[in-house]
Amino acid sequence: MRAVRLHGPGDVRVESVEVPSPVANGQVRLRMRSVGICGSDLHHYREGSTGGNAPDSPLVLGHEIAAEVPPESADTLGLEAGTLVAVDPAHPCRRCEWCERGHPNLCPHVEFKGVEAHRGGLTEYLMAYPDEIIPVPKSFDADTTALLEPLGVAIHALDLAKLRVMDTVxxxxxxxxxxxxxxxxxxxxxxxxxxxxxxxxRTEMAADLGADAVATDLSAIEEWTSGRGVDVVIEATNDPKGIGDALHSVRIGGDVVLVGIPEGNEHILTASTARRKGATVKWSRRMGHVYPRAIRMVQSGRVAIDPLITHRFPLSESPEALALQSRYDDGVIKAAVYQEAGL
Structure with missing residues (x-):
């Protein structure tokens, strides 16, 4: 079968690999349907690693995964063949202190698809533990299902922000x-x-999705808030100066949640600004078990996922998908990779 493997910065190849066994090491085989290209995939693509975690061998990328249950896995999972499922890319140990404290996203023993030695979803077939497999409503298509993972990241970030009703964000x-x-x-x-x-x-897309105001320059926040700053800042860029921008934009005593992964694995800030603001800063690490809430949010219509996927590529063109999203060309928001029919 084909798999998309990263060999180094900018070196992504579609290669032949062995088809995994239907059942192995407690995992079952699924057929990939759609995989979203994430910002952390772009860090791997541009830098060869995410946050300094460089793979030891060619790495199969992709952790925003929608798959279907093939006939050989149906009985094991108790699901009908062809059932569309989301795949939680994280498999925590569930035994360590952090898992027992209710923070499986912080598990130091986690197996995370598309990182280090753990094969991701950009392949015809992938393996997953049964507790990672989440059936979705029949109204969901594969692209919507794949984007439940980044929606879960967003939900977790807002959980950390402890937003109060009518707070400015x-x-x-x-x-x-x-x-x-x-x-x-x-x-x-x-x-x-x-x-x-x-x-x-991108700001035009934000406005279309309902943002109250958008701008291309950070100074607009001062204007919008008459110099007070906002109650909560969600920093979702890859800019090392993003933390400094967030602290500049938040009100005194406000809250900052850092979701973005900075290029070069470093944050840059002005210490005096951070100290005088007295803000609470939290780093967001992936997500907990939020898939049920993510599914309900999409079903309710409160969140629109489909407009985010602006480009679609067959699996054979995955390198082009990564290159396009890395260049921010052609109005790209999110590229998704799909498996061609009949494969």
């Missing part, structure tokens, strides 16, 4: 995660939600 970065964070913030009671991104086509 600024989202820095209007990529897929930022656009989802803005929608979730409004769904859970934000009074006003502002979105800032240097790319105008």
């Amino acid at each position: 600024a989202v820095l970065g209007a990529g897929p995660i930022g656009l989802l964070c803005a929608q979730v913030a409004q769904a859970v009671g934000a009074g006003s939600c502002y979105v800032v991104d240097p790319l105008e086509y």
